[in-house]
Amino acid sequence: MQHPIPDENAIRSTLRQVFGYDSFRPGQQELVEALLAGRDALGVMPTGAGKSLCFQLPALLMEGITVVVSPLVSLMNDQVTALVAMGVRAAYFNQSLTPGQYQKALGLAMQGRYKIIYVAPERLATPRFQALVQAVPVDMVVVDEAHCVSQWGMNFRPDYLAIADFIAGLPRRPVVAAFTATATGRVRADMVELLRLDDPVQVTTGFDRPNLYFGVVKPRKKDDALLELLDEHRDESAIVYCATRKETERVAGLLTDRGIDARAYHAGMEQEDRRHNQEDFVYDRARVMVATNAFGMGIDKSNVRLVVHYNMPKDLESYYQEAGRAGRDGEAADCILLYAPRDVKLAEFLIEKSEPAPGLTEDQQAAMLENDREKLRQMTFYSTTSACLRGRVRRYFGEYAPADCGYCSNCAPRAGLLALEKQPDWDFEYDQEAERRAAAGRAAARPRTAAEQDGLPYDTDLYASLKELRGLLARKQGVPAYVVFTDATLRAMCRMQPEDLAAMGRVPGVGESKLRRYGPDFLTEIHAWKTRQS
Numbered sequence: 135m136q137h138p139i140p141d142e143n144a145i146r147s148t149l150r151q152v153f154g155y156d157s158f159r160p161g162q163q164e165l166v167e168a169l170l171a172g173r174d175a176l177g178v179m180p181t182g183a184g185k186s187l188c189f190q191l192p193a194l195l196m197e198g199i200t201v202v203v204s205p206l207v208s209l210m211n212d213q214v215t216a217l218v219a220m221g222v223r224a225a226y227f228n229q230s231l232t233p234g235q236y237q238k239a240l241g242l243a244m245q246g247r248y249k250i251i252y253v254a255p256e257r258l259a260t261p262r263f264q265a266l267v268q269a270v271p272v273d274m275v276v277v278d279e280a281h282c283v284s285q286w287g288m289n290f291r292p293d294y295l296a297i298a299d300f301i302a303g304l305p306r307r308p309v310v311a312a313f314t315a316t317a318t319g320r321v322r323a324d325m326v327e328l329l330r331l332d333d334p335v336q337v338t339t340g341f342d343r344p345n346l347y348f349g350v351v352k353p354r355k356k357d358d359a360l361l362e363l364l365d366e367h368r369d370e371s372a373i374v375y376c377a378t379r380k381e382t383e384r385v386a387g388l389l390t391d392r393g394i395d396a397r398a399y400h401a402g403m404e405q406e407d408r409r410h411n412q413e414d415f416v417y418d419r420a421r422v423m424v425a426t427n428a429f430g431m432g433i434d435k436s437n438v439r440l441v442v443h444y445n446m447p448k449d450l451e452s453y454y455q456e457a458g459r460a461g462r463d464g465e466a467a468d469c470i471l472l473y474a475p476r477d478v479k480l481a482e483f484l485i486e487k488s489e490p491a492p493g494l495t496e497d498q499q500a501a502m503l504e505n506d507r508e509k510l511r512q513m514t515f516y517s518t519t520s521a522c523l524r525g526r527v528r529r530y531f532g533e534y535a536p537a538d539c540g541y542c543s544n545c546a547p548r549a550g551l552l553a554l555e556k557q558p559d560w561d562f563e564y565d566q567e568a569e570r571r572a573a574a575g576r577a578a579a580r581p582r583t584a585a586e587q588d589g590l591p592y593d594t595d596l597y598a599s600l601k602e603l604r605g606l607l608a609r610k611q612g613v614p615a616y617v618v619f620t621d622a623t624l625r626a627m628c629r630m631q632p633e634d635l636a637a638m639g640r641v642p643g644v645g646e647s648k649l650r651r652y653g654p655d656f657l658t659e660i661h662a663w664k665t666r667q668s
């Protein structure tokens with residue numbers, strides 16, 4: 135399909151007016167321009183790097199609709215809620231809709247009311263959705279979490295294997311884009327082949343998340359270590375991952391008994407209970423989510439400051455994706471694995487007892503099982519190595535890494551983490567001066583976070599006032615707080631302290647729709663704060 139050369143002014147204008155940014159992050163512009171020029175694309179970008187903008191922006195500049203295939207209901211709901219808040223006409227088609235809502239949304243889509251439509255892979259072949267895509271022009275199909283197409287990756291979804299046939303059945307072939315956060319070379323090759331990407335532009339921005347501190351702790355008592363970590367991050371959002379449903383329930387109960395506002399999430403719970411607990415966490419009504427790996431994919435909560443793995447996961451892909459739910463706003467966050475040798479036995483048991491993937495031959499099943507065992511070996515090496523943790527992850531995904539990152543528990547040990555490994559009856563004296571020196575060394579060694587780039591401080595009292603206002607507006611509208619503005623945008627407001635709408639419109643993350651909707655309220659709050667200071 136032939137496309138005109140992208141209009142640079144139109145691209146920049148949309149970036150500023152809709153998304154509220156004046157410049158692209160690494161890799162974004164190349165992917166946006168490739169898609170607008172009619173090229174297929176494969177983007178491998180870490181969590182928090184801005185994958186969604188890479189297809190949402192070109193979708194707004196194309197004449198027809200964009201279909202985004204997404205694996206989870208929560209992911210679709212979050213993405214569409216955020217788009218609508220930015221003034222973008224978007225909708226989703228999944229099991230959360232009643233028959234009446236589904237029919238109404240289809241009718242509006244037939245009328246061309248939406249630019250971006252999110253859909254679950256199993257709904258692509260349904261008669262009503264087929265009627266839609268045969269009747270309206272589809273300019274782009276986006277496969278989000280595209281690693282799900284590969285049996286060699288994590289979260290393999292057989293429904294993803296039908297996406298290529300869905301695309302082939304459209305009246306004309308659209309541009310096709312695939313995105314994922316974590317994929318080895320073998321999985322990337324699978325995505326190109328199984329989705330039948332046509333000579334795609336491939337962009338891999340790197341797997342490093344410099345704002346995340348990675349740590350492995352071998353505590354005598356995991357419960358005590360977990361409570362200490364949560365106490366260090368008091369009043370901050372945290373996720374605790376457990377290997378089994380039983381452990382998830384037990385740990386959530388432990389935290390609740392200790393007065394910590396925690397919720398549980400696993401696949402064995404009633405759907406309504408899962409939804410309610412997830413919303414409590416996303417809407418900041420609960421501080422801690424204790425969950426199995428059933429929780430998290432596509433959860434766009436930007437202010438998670440701590441992710442703890444109570445048990446060692448079965449593979450590095452899962453670990454890195456789950457740990458990567460910390461610090462999506464670019465601010466510093468901790469990712470801590472509580473390791474015990476019995477975790478390896480538990481993971482081996484879960485692998486051996488896992489349900490075979492449907493549609494595979496006996497030989498394929500055997501190969502897949504051996505692949506899972508090898509992944510567990512790599513995960514165990516990570517958990518027990520004395521070498522750089524960040525480097526081991528980056529090299530696993532085929533990326534060069536220096537021997538010392540200066541920002542993990544092996545390269546820059548923290549006194550607080552070391553204390554977690556001491557037996558309770560040992561006399562461990564916490565050396566504040568040593569911790570201060572270690573913290574200074576970590577700060578000097580690691581790349582600066584997004585909030586530190588300009589080197590400007592911000593007033594914490596003003597920040598607290600803006601967060602309170604954001605929470606009030608979010609509750610009134612029934613949306614998560616980050617849909618109003620992210621923490622990073624609030625901090626930028628604190629630094630810039632805009633005095634009128636024109637100045638507010640220059641704050642990163644404030645697009646035209648949010649400027650009209652929220653700008654006056656935040657300007658009033660900033661003015662009131664300045665008055666209190668004078």
